[in-house]
Amino acid sequence: MNSKNTSTSSKNTAGKRVGGTIYLHASALQELEPKLLLVFEKAKAAVPEGFAWSVVKMDLRSPNRVSFLNYEDFDKAVFPALRSSCTIDANTGLSSVRKYSTENPPILHRKELLLASDDPKRIAFSVVTKRLEELGLFKNMHKMGHRRAWEEALKLSGEDLKFIKATNNLA
Structure with a gap:
């Protein structure tokens, strides 16, 4: 695993880090450090009514x-x-929605990596990642980062997509 892009900090036991951002599934938010949790709660209050989300992305360079x-x-x-995103400035409450x-x-x-450290789904999802790392x-x-390129890479790898789907479904 490339620790530069996907490591978790010692303060957060869950979260996928990419550059200066951390991604967390909605089920893992309790693992945010208190300072980030306060920013999250403030921003969440400004999410437009009816906007569905499952993952939060926090920009650590622009907290x-x-x-x-x-x-x-x-x-x-x-x-x-990714279907859509809603970016919020927690200070102003201004939001921007993108489809x-x-x-x-x-x-x-x-x-x-987005799940809580004790989430049982981590094991099955990790098996898929490990196999693809080996390839x-x-x-x-x-x-x-986009569907077409990723599906082409999977196809060229010769990986059995049935294995990947079956492993994912074990979660």
């Missing part, structure tokens, strides 16, 4: 910027596609 991400079914989709293409949306990898599919992730 008052919080994005609420609406991914397709986190448990069922092996690599959930993503259904044709080639951003997709989520290593989803086990070298996470080496050029800057090129694999």
